Amino acid sequence: MTRPTHSRRQVLGTLAAMGLGVLTAARADTASQPPSDWPQASPVPGGVARLALGPATNRPQAWAGDAPLLVVGDSAGWTALVGIPLSAALGDAQIEVETGGSRRTMPYRIGPKAYAEQRLTVAPRAVDLSPENLARHERERIHQQAVIARFTEPVPPDLRMLAPVDGRRSSSFGLRRVFNGQARQPHSGMDIAAATGTPVRTPLAARVADTGDYFFNGQTVWLDHGGGLLSMLCHLSRINVRVGDVLAAGQNLGAVGATGRVTGPHLHWSVLLNQTAVDPALFIHA
Numbered sequence: 001m002t003r004p005t006h007s008r009r010q011v012l013g014t015l016a017a018m019g020l021g022v023l024t025a026a027r028a029d030t031a032s033q034p035p036s037d038w039p040q041a042s043p044v045p046g047g048v049a050r051l052a053l054g055p056a057t058n059r060p061q062a063w064a065g066d067a068p069l070l071v072v073g074d075s076a077g078w079t080a081l082v083g084i085p086l087s088a089a090l091g092d093a094q095i096e097v098e099t100g101g102s103r104r105t106m107p108y109r110i111g112p113k114a115y116a117e118q119r120l121t122v123a124p125r126a127v128d129l130s131p132e133n134l135a136r137h138e139r140e141r142i143h144q145q146a147v148i149a150r151f152t153e154p155v156p157p158d159l160r161m162l163a164p165v166d167g168r169r170s171s172s173f174g175l176r177r178v179f180n181g182q183a184r185q186p187h188s189g190m191d192i193a194a195a196t197g198t199p200v201r202t203p204l205a206a207r208v209a210d211t212g213d214y215f216f217n218g219q220t221v222w223l224d225h226g227g228g229l230l231s232m233l234c235h236l237s238r239i240n241v242r243v244g245d246v247l248a249a250g251q252n253l254g255a256v257g258a259t260g261r262v263t264g265p266h267l268h269w270s271v272l273l274n275q276t277a278v279d280p281a282l283f284i285h286a
C-alpha cells in the first residue's frame with residue numbers, strides 16, 4: 001500500500017481550507033524578519049519583550065496578569081508585545097496565550113538594566129502634600145487608572161512613533177529619584193526640553209482618550225493608539241483637542257508648557273503598553 005503524496009497545490013489547498021492563505025505560506029519564509037516599525041525588543045524592566053506566538057488563523061489573545069496584550073503580525077506568525085514594569089523582578093516571567101480556544105502559559109526572561117539614580121535634598125514642603133492636595137491627587141490617580149485600562153481596537157497598523165516635539169531628549173526614563181533620602185516613583189517617561197508654546201505633535205495616529213489639568217502632570221492629553229498602546233503628554237500650556245477627537249500622526253494637539261508640579265517648561269511624554277509605562281525611546285527608533 002502506498003501513502004498518498006501531496007502536490008504543492010494540494011498542500012496549499014489544505015492550508016486555504018484551514019484559513020491559512022497562499023500568501024501566508026509564501027510569507028512564512030520572512031517570519032524571522034520583524035517589521036521595522038515594531039518597537040525595539042528590550043526584555044528588561046521598563047522595556048518591551050517581543051514574544052513569538054507562532055502561526056494561527058486568527059489573532060491570538062494574550063495577557064500579562066489581567067492586562068490584555070498587544071498582539072501584532074499575521075496568520076503566518078503572531079507576536080505579543082509585552083510592556084515590562086520598571087518594578088518587575090528579574091528572571092522568569094510569563095504571559096497567558098489563548099489560540100483557537102486553548103490556553104497556554106508562555107515563559108520568558110526579564111534581564112537586568114541599570115537606571116541612573118538622582119539624590120536630591122529639597123525643602124520638606126516640596127515633598128509632602130497638604131491633605132487637600134493629597135485628596136485631589138488620589139481622585140486624579142483613580143481617574144487616570146481608568147484611562148490606563150483602556151484596550152480598544154483596531155490595533156495600530158503601524159507602531160513607529162514621531163518624537164512629539166523637537167528638542168533635547170533627556171535619557172531620563174527609569175531614573176530612580178530619592179528626595180530627602182526617600183525613594184520616589186522612578187521617572188515613567190521621557191522629558192524633552194522645549195520652550196513654552198512649542199507645538200506638540202501627535203506621535204502616532206490616535207483617538208483622544210482624556211484631557212485635564214492635574215495636580216502633578218498639569219494640562220495633560222491622553223492618546224489611545226489602540227491595542228492597549230497609549231501616550232500621555234503633560235505640562236502643556238495649551239490643549240487644542242477634545243476627548244473623542246481622532247488625530248493623525250504629526251497632527252498638532254497643544255503646546256509645551258510648565259503646568260503642574262515642574263520647575264520649568266518641558267514636555268513629559270509617557271508611553272504605556274498593557275497598562276505599563278515603557279521607555280518611549282523604543283518606539284522612535286529610525
Ligand SMILES: [Zn+2]
Nearest residue numbers: 189190191268
Ligand atoms: Zn517627566
